[in-house]
Amino acid sequence: MKKFIGVALACGLSASMASCVSTGPGAGVSRGKVVLVEGYGAEYESLFKEHIAKPFTEETGIQVKYRAGGSGTETYAAIRIANGEPGFDLAVMTYFELNRGYQDHLLAPVTEKQVPNMSNVPQKLQEHTYGVGAIQDVQQVSLMYNRGDFPKRPASWDVMWDPKYWQGTLVFNPTNILGVYALLNLADVGGGGISSMGPAFKRTEELAKHALATPTTSAEAVPYMAKQTATAFPYFDGRAAIYAKTYNYDFTVPREGTYANLGAVGIPDGADHKGNAYKLINYWLSESVQERWARAYNVGPAVSGLAFPADFAAQHITTPEQLGKVKVADAATVNKNRTKWQREWQEAVR
Structure with a gap:
């Protein structure tokens, strides 16, 4: 059969x-x-x-x-x-x-x-x-932000938990790989990691109480950018570069670092x-x-x-030095735990 x-x-x-x-x-x-x-x-x-x-x-x-x-x-x-x-x-x-x-x-x-x-x-x-x-090709998870809300580039992932901005944040569902990377970043920032994801779900629960939306796909973020209601959220640099030219948004890699896709x-x-x-x-x-x-x-x-031109190289991974700094998640660990993480994410955003 x-x-x-x-x-x-x-x-x-x-x-x-x-x-x-x-x-x-x-x-x-x-x-x-x-x-x-x-x-x-x-x-x-x-x-x-x-x-x-x-x-x-x-x-x-x-x-x-x-x-x-x-x-x-x-x-x-x-x-x-x-x-x-x-x-x-x-x-x-x-x-x-x-x-x-x-x-x-x-x-x-x-x-x-x-x-x-x-x-x-x-x-x-x-x-x-x-x-x-x-x-x-190599992408990285950047922090997309509304230029109108941030006169200066935000320096940390923590801005999403700032009461001034959290009502415009987006919490991506880990059914999409962007949501998985968002969880991994939260785990790292919270003192955990890929083998200790508790901090990621704790911070997700805190943010979900105030967040603008919980998109399943990266495309679902576009209407919020068009209306300028989104403040700050994780986004792949490839699409971020497209919408940075179309809408009043820009993107950066926070000081805590990020993951490559x-x-x-x-x-x-x-x-x-x-x-x-x-x-x-x-x-x-x-x-x-x-x-x-x-x-x-x-x-x-x-x-x-x-x-590459300097402005392009500043926002994308184009050198061995940049590649050396970005984190690459262990695929076997992610594949083994992704379904479990999805369930825990769903509990956190209820």
Whole structure:
């Protein structure tokens, strides 16, 4: 029965992807000259197509067929249900899903042998790929704040508990990875840590009594920024940079430090076009493409030694020194405890 479900899902995803394929030039490409990618939707999809897929096809002749799915968790769930044969060749996820794929033996090996440009990736990032994927970008959890409420940049996460601001704060649900990082930051600031999360739930309970909202997704914060009712809240630097240009908001990393979120790609073990998937990863990790992707998506690159404008480098992780300071949560610990943390969070915000 499990194998049947997996095959059915794989066929469904393949059919869905096929329905998205254009009938223009390249639509009749041979089976061997294609790579099927499952990734995020919205701006991620458009940026990927423009800055990765199109130039990759122009350089290699390999057509990239992109399907916008859900979160990294949902994409990996499709791989797992399909027993490693989900009907796509490359999955855009996070390093948390790479860890699950490593544990489940459902992702193909990704090493310098298949992807030579992996040699450009710092060891701190490579150790979070578990030999079954690659890190292609680095985000960090920043403190987004209303310029009208803060004449100066806030220096600490503690401003969210200041009575002057707490009615405009947002407490993210840990069903979203942003909410997980928010909890980890609260644990650290409160004197705990990933193995001692009590302080995080205590501070969440205190804040939830006054908070403006408890969003499930980062997109749910946008209306509050549009109305300027949000004061200060955690937000990934990639999206923060977008809305800092649109609304009266800016972002910073508080003095207590923060966590990095590692964008990752993995290849399902039963993928039909593994060779092309390896080529796409290698292309994505080339220096020129890394620089282009980082600027387009407002994130840090996964390779070292690239040059960026000073204002960009000041707000994103672009140097070995910045990468050395940011915290990377242990994926196995997060994966093991995430459901439990969600329950405890729900109790705290009641």
